[in-house]
Amino acid sequence: MRSLRTGLSLAALLTGAAMFLTAPAAHAADTPLRDLAAAQGKVIGTAVTGSKLTGTYGSVTGTQFSSLTPGNAMKWGTVEPTQGSFDWSEADQIVAFAQAHHQQVRGHTLVWHNQNPGWLTNGSWTTAQLSTLLQNHISTEVGRYKGAITAWDVVNEAFNEDGTLRPTLWSNGLGSGYIAQALTWAHAADPDAKLYINDYNVEGVNAKSTALYNLVKSLKAQGVPIDGVGLQAHLVLGQVPSTLQQNIQRFADLGVDVAITELDVRMQLPATNASLAQQKADYKSVVAACAAVTRCVNVTVWGFTDSDSWVPSTFPGYGAATPYDENYAPKPAYYGIAEALGGTTTTPPPTNGACTATYSVSSQWNTGFTGQVTIACSGASLSSWKANWTYGAGQRITQAWNATCTQSGAAVSCANASYNGSVPDGGSVTFGFNGTWSGGNSVPTVTLG
Structure with missing residues (x-):
């Protein structure tokens, strides 16, 4: 589906935060999303860029959300670009911001086939060497943030669309058992952190989500530490799977938590009032499905503002995928989330500043x-x-x-x-x-x- 889905395209990195118009005054009076979510026993999160956590971007992040996911800052290619040389600066910055704003942190991601350092992907490793490298990486990163990270996306995107195991550096080099090994090593490094397997196109009941379901069931039966499943939910306008809530419930029935980990809803540009209304309905539908299942614990949007979205650079002609526009004004989608969490706000009409x-x-x-x-x-x-x-x-x-x-x-x-x-x-x-x-x-x- 994608390789760089962090909301951090080159243009977005160079642009910085676009702050040109003040959000509607009505927004300031709305109950923050994090408070609405807490009243439902849920957590509402966003992926963030550490360097932007100031000004309006930082204010919205701190006020509206109760969980933060580093977009890039904890990926292997970022934290260890040269073997044995570590850069924790942005990850530390995000963790510190979260602690100052009484927010959880969702660690993302420990084992993935993308955004790995060149020294790792270009190396020639024996099975034993590769296993040691992965164990050391997991132990080092999870150990550094022991007690500071609520949940980790331990293994990311392990399956093909047909439900077969994706061929990667890890599955090719270590076999299918790498998933259980990674979870076991992460648990040893921080026994209190919740450990997830995360994937895309697994929101509804289909071949891929069924393969994930069977894997989790097997891991549970083996006693492997697995606490949750992450459904990324990178969706297209008007295409929320009809079996979303059913799928969430079947994972919950296995005895694991479920999180919507990377929610966005992309549309063809330019956005229209009709497409924004549909997007509101889609966001509301997804959040409502999570709210209806006790063990669905977290909904995280993959960047809250269109200025920080990965979509335009990956899907030309598409965008406007997040709950806030590029100027940090809440879109109808924001109010869809709020309403699904029991809020009584109404979308302000697009008048001044439109x-x-x-x-x-x-x-x-x-x-x-x-x-x-x-x-x-x-x-x-x-x-x-x-x-x-x-x-x-x-x-x-x-x-x-x-x-x-x-x-x-x-x-x-x-x-x-x-x-x-x-x-x-x-x-x-x-x-x-x-x-x-x-x-x-x-x-x-x-x-x-």
Whole structure:
């Protein structure tokens, strides 16, 4: 389905947090999702990028969610890029933030076929060597965060779509028993952490989820420490499996917890009022299915804001997959989650501030860069537009397209061309530019004039 599903595309990494309009005032008065979830005996989480845990991104993260999943920070390729040389900086940052905000942390992920360091994947290992490497990795990482991690996605994406075991470095080198070994090693490193097997396209009853079900049943019978199953739930608009709740219940009946671990619902762009309404229904359906099963303990969205989503770079033409837009305003999907958790909030109508401007840097080199601004409308429209911002790090625009841009000192103003001034409800336009930078290339705040 995907390899890099962390919500951290190059554009998103370079862009940083897009904070251009204030979230609707009604949102501030809503009961936070974490409080609604707690009242239902559930945990609501989000995947996060450690470097962004400041400003509005940090505020929403700390206020709305009771669990954090590091998007990239705990993967093998991040923590040990060179054999024996470790980098725990972002992982430590996320754990510290969670502790300061009384949040759980979901460790992600210990054993996966992707995002492993090159020294590991390019090495020539005997079975004994590979086993030792995996055991040491699990023992080191789980041991470092002993007592700080509530649950670990120990083994990630072990199956093919037909339910057969996926051929990977681990299954090829260690055989099918690597899953039981990994769980056993993780339990030894932190006996109190909940241990999960996590996979995608296992939300409904199908060949793949049945293979996972049979594996968990077998592991339980063998006495292997397995506490839960993670259903990733990377969904397409309007395609929530009808057997979702039934599937959650059958895993729960095995005596394990269930978590929705990476929920998002992607749609074809541009988003329309109709697609946003369907997305709200889809989010509500998924969360309600979890809420209906006692042992479904956690729903985690894979990034809460569209500016931090992996979808656009992986599925061209698709996006808008998360509960918040790129400007940190809650979308109808947010209210779908709230309603499924017993909230009584109503979606505010898309009135003031329905047209937004999002600045991003698509590539950067030496002292040059290419950037773009996307103007999108929902519940409103424009017949002409002007985007304004002020650079704070010595940037200068040298060339622009699809807009007429002028710069005076640090102040930039870009107006529509003769052919793209109209932005309909549900539509968007994008203009681009080349520029130079010195000392830094920080992301400015954009306003529409």
